[in-house]
Amino acid sequence: MNGHGIQLINVGKEFKNPDSYKAALTNINLTIHEGEYIGILGLNQSGKSTLARLLNGLLKPSLGRILVNGMDVDSSEQIREIRQLLGIVFQNPDNQLICPVVEEEIAFGPENLGLSPSEVNKRVSWALEIVGMQDMRYHAPHLLSGGQKQKVALASVLAMEPSYLVLDEPTSMLDPVSRWEILEHLRKINKENHITIILISHNPEDLLDANRLIVLHEGFIYMQGTPREVYADMEKLTAIGLKPPGLYQLIQQLEEEGYGIDDNTSTIPQLVEKICQK
Amino acid sequence: MNEIKLGQYVHGNSLIHLLDPRTKIICCILAVIGILSNHNFWYLLFLLGLILTGIKCSGIPFSSFWRSMRGIRYLLLITFLFQAVLTQGEAVFQLGALSVTQEGLMIGLINLLRLVILFLGSIILLMTTTPMKLSAGLEFLLLPLNKIKIPVQYFTTIISISFRFIPTLVEESITIKDAQRSRGAHFDSPKILTNLKSYLAILIPLLASSLLRAEDLAEAMDSRCYTGNPNQYRMRNLKYKAVDIYLIIFMAVALLVGLVIT
Amino acid sequence: MSKIIDIKDLSYVYLPGSPYEQQALKNINISLNQGELLGLFGGNGSGKSTLAKLLNGLIYPTGGQVTVCGIDTNIKELRHDLWKKVGLVFQYPEQQIFESNVYDEVAYGPRNLGLSESEVKTRVFEALDRVGIFPDSMVNLSPVKLSGGVRRRIAIAGILALEPEVLVLDEPMAGLDPLGQNLMLEIIKARQEKKTQTTIIISHNLKDILALADKIAILERGALVFHGEVQELLSKIDILSQFRLELPDYLQVAYALNARGIKPNNDIKNINEAGLELIRIISGGKGKL
Numbered sequence A: 001m002n003g004h005g006i007q008l009i010n011v012g013k014e015f016k017n018p019d020s021y022k023a024a025l026t027n028i029n030l031t032i033h034e035g036e037y038i039g040i041l042g043l044n045q046s047g048k049s050t051l052a053r054l055l056n057g058l059l060k061p062s063l064g065r066i067l068v069n070g071m072d073v074d075s076s077e078q079i080r081e082i083r084q085l086l087g088i089v090f091q092n093p094d095n096q097l098i099c100p101v102v103e104e105e106i107a108f109g110p111e112n113l114g115l116s117p118s119e120v121n122k123r124v125s126w127a128l129e130i131v132g133m134q135d136m137r138y139h140a141p142h143l144l145s146g147g148q149k150q151k152v153a154l155a156s157v158l159a160m161e162p163s164y165l166v167l168d169e170p171t172s173m174l175d176p177v178s179r180w181e182i183l184e185h186l187r188k189i190n191k192e193n194h195i196t197i198i199l200i201s202h203n204p205e206d207l208l209d210a211n212r213l214i215v216l217h218e219g220f221i222y223m224q225g226t227p228r229e230v231y232a233d234m235e236k237l238t239a240i241g242l243k244p245p246g247l248y249q250l251i252q253q254l255e256e257e258g259y260g261i262d263d264n265t266s267t268i269p270q271l272v273e274k275i276c277q278k
Numbered sequence B: 001m002n003e004i005k006l007g008q009y010v011h012g013n014s015l016i017h018l019l020d021p022r023t024k025i026i027c028c029i030l031a032v033i034g035i036l037s038n039h040n041f042w043y044l045l046f047l048l049g050l051i052l053t054g055i056k057c058s059g060i061p062f063s064s065f066w067r068s069m070r071g072i073r074y075l076l077l078i079t080f081l082f083q084a085v086l087t088q089g090e091a092v093f094q095l096g097a098l099s100v101t102q103e104g105l106m107i108g109l110i111n112l113l114r115l116v117i118l119f120l121g122s123i124i125l126l127m128t129t130t131p132m133k134l135s136a137g138l139e140f141l142l143l144p145l146n147k148i149k150i151p152v153q154y155f156t157t158i159i160s161i162s163f164r165f166i167p168t169l170v171e172e173s174i175t176i177k178d179a180q181r182s183r184g185a186h187f188d189s190p191k192i193l194t195n196l197k198s199y200l201a202i203l204i205p206l207l208a209s210s211l212l213r214a215e216d217l218a219e220a221m222d223s224r225c226y227t228g229n230p231n232q233y234r235m236r237n238l239k240y241k242a243v244d245i246y247l248i249i250f251m252a253v254a255l256l257v258g259l260v261i262t
Numbered sequence C: 001m002s003k004i005i006d007i008k009d010l011s012y013v014y015l016p017g018s019p020y021e022q023q024a025l026k027n028i029n030i031s032l033n034q035g036e037l038l039g040l041f042g043g044n045g046s047g048k049s050t051l052a053k054l055l056n057g058l059i060y061p062t063g064g065q066v067t068v069c070g071i072d073t074n075i076k077e078l079r080h081d082l083w084k085k086v087g088l089v090f091q092y093p094e095q096q097i098f099e100s101n102v103y104d105e106v107a108y109g110p111r112n113l114g115l116s117e118s119e120v121k122t123r124v125f126e127a128l129d130r131v132g133i134f135p136d137s138m139v140n141l142s143p144v145k146l147s148g149g150v151r152r153r154i155a156i157a158g159i160l161a162l163e164p165e166v167l168v169l170d171e172p173m174a175g176l177d178p179l180g181q182n183l184m185l186e187i188i189k190a191r192q193e194k195k196t197q198t199t200i201i202i203s204h205n206l207k208d209i210l211a212l213a214d215k216i217a218i219l220e221r222g223a224l225v226f227h228g229e230v231q232e233l234l235s236k237i238d239i240l241s242q243f244r245l246e247l248p249d250y251l252q253v254a255y256a257l258n259a260r261g262i263k264p265n266n267d268i269k270n271i272n273e274a275g276l277e278l279i280r281i282i283s284g285g286k287g288k289l
């Protein structure tokens, strides 16, 4: 059935500025299958956040069509259904906090979905636990620290249990412990619940779990492939100023010397371990 | 500056917090009617006592109310003075060419009380009820108007969004103030003129950025499946408890007694 | 060397007496010499941003003392002029940017310094240049129309234009692409070379600044759990693992080798050398060298 997944067909997006039109995205053709884990990277202004906002209809494409489970995001009748399916965590948490209490903030989405009070309550507790903010349940979101706000924003979207989860730099302010926990959780819901993850990040280490990386550059899709494939093409990456993570730089260096490293190496200590065993 | 901001919701588990939002709205309306229909000094003092009891029960420190009162002290003072000098009657003492009358003092005091009650009442409503609950309560109370073909949902959407927006506006002004302060603006300089200028300089960016924040807020709400229509779910979730009923009856009786006294 | 920052028994409580009362800092003692670079780490909510605001005089201690550039922030009259000496880049650019175009935003600080408009202009263009923004194409745009990373750059430029003696950066790398991060490192290095400019960087990423920092401080739930030289931190494996602080890649290789009892031939100083070392080990195993 072609109904499932996200399709972008010849999508372009231009913004009108006082003196010019600026293309933020050009000619994007992309199919995202259900259950995929997509990583999106690219320089500042490459169009990543614009792409995210197009997916749930907050922005309208200037050209082309976007389908989520076969529904056109341009159609206003189905937009609510699309937004129920596809949750977005925005880049800046401050502007997405709506309510004066953390608990109410996280309950906002589920309540709009018309869930029963006990279910809402269950989801709030569950989401708070995932981001490790149980202690702050009755606190005021706007009085939290930067990273805590980011966690609340994340929890409030997780609690809606969307089938597609779009995250715009969700870990930028998290401490390393929380960051790993969140990434671990994303990996888990992707594997176990087949939630589709679309993760935007500037930190190449964040994206190692992805099945597919998409590199945006000046509004175009510049590269695409598994992390291993994308990071192997050092020349093409460095040409636009991106850098593979250290692990892949090492693997690359070793491969150039003719030493193959198998695919399931995901940390530097693991790599060293493997080399020492050889 | 390191204190809770005026009118912002403060979480708590007090009796006042747990009251049904409809009860609080109705009580406020009854109190307003009481204030407007009655000018018995003792009755107003009684209402003030009620409000102060409410504040005490809410667990929010008196000091934050006291500080917010200071914010409107000039308004209060002017109201009082105007009434005191402009009312005809038996002169108590002379203030230049103006004579302060006994009747004037009394009316001034009464109007002062009215303002204070009104102010404190609305503040306590805002500080103990989240915008979400407040709008659910309002939506419910206005629902009957739908039957006589008044499109209340537009009205309630506007109201509920503005409720949600008040805290945002307050936050935004703090943000801008901090941003300017950290780069050289003075807000507590000894020169009043400097302060005034600084406050004026907040206004323009505040206006611009509140519009943007409003847009962001709307986007964030849309993204999480908010529809402007009264939320059936949240309304069904409102529950009257025994306290609510008692309180409303009490307030209604108090109002009637007040009306009878006059 | 003179002490530029002296923090004594500092504590800070948000909203005392209210239901939201929160002790954000307790008993903090930190001192920093002129020209040094301090890296400030700690979990979410540990009090880093609070400390940053205290240094800039935006808030002042509820207990103890913060003295910056000889100014005791407890003294109201002195506090007013602290902004000229201590520049603070907020954690989120949205907390900082309020003007309706990029030029005015960056020019806000310099104008308050009382500089002439031509001087202001020079400073604005220079600051934008340093954060990698080409002024002519952008100065008239409204910051809200720019991407997150560009907004971060503008926020940084707005403070650089003040040329502050002490610069406090709250998560400056967040949201920047690799090019922007390199520019940031250059800005920090340039400040270090001057020897008179002091910099404090708040970060979650030890990798970013390990090579540059002179001193490191780590906060946990408002308390200072480590304060010392970089080398000292590297020897405290328990702290590193408790906070999951990630070492730079080349050090990870060196540590992993050490853990296996292999002494690298020479000091590994970058990722390339680390790779060479690994190749040497493999080929050594095969007898090739």
Ligand SMILES: Nc1ncnc2c1ncn2[C@@H]1O[C@H](COP(=O)(O)OP(=O)(O)OP(=O)(O)O)[C@@H](O)[C@H]1O
Pocket (backbone or CB within 6 Å): A015, A016, A017, A022, A023, A024, A042, A043, A044, A045, A046, A047, A048, A049, A050, A051, A091, C144, C145, C146, C147, C148, C149, C150, C175
């Ligand atoms: N509302 C808007 N009006 C005008 N131009 C805009 C608007 N939003 C984005 N743009 C422009 O679109 C381009 C892409 O921006 P976008 O926010 O998608 O970048 P990004 O890849 O998310 O970058 P970053 O890594 O910095 O967040 C930028 O050049 C930006 O200036």
Ligand SMILES: Nc1ncnc2c1ncn2[C@@H]1O[C@H](COP(=O)(O)OP(=O)(O)OP(=O)(O)O)[C@@H](O)[C@H]1O
Pocket (backbone or CB within 6 Å): A142, A143, A144, A145, A146, A147, A148, A173, A175, C014, C015, C020, C022, C023, C024, C042, C043, C044, C045, C046, C047, C048, C049, C050, C051, C091
């Ligand atoms: N304006 C405020 N009012 C009340 N409490 C606050 C306020 N700002 C921060 N806090 C609380 O103070 C503590 C320290 O916050 P701070 O912002 O300093 O943390 P941080 O170390 O910067 O964290 P992060 O890494 O998440 O940015 C947190 O528990 C936070 O909830």
Ligand SMILES: [Mg+2]
Pocket (backbone or CB within 6 Å): A048, A049, A050, A091, A168, C147, C148, C149
């Ligand atoms: Mg972005």
Ligand SMILES: [Mg+2]
Pocket (backbone or CB within 6 Å): A145, A146, A147, C048, C049, C050, C091, C170
């Ligand atoms: Mg912070």
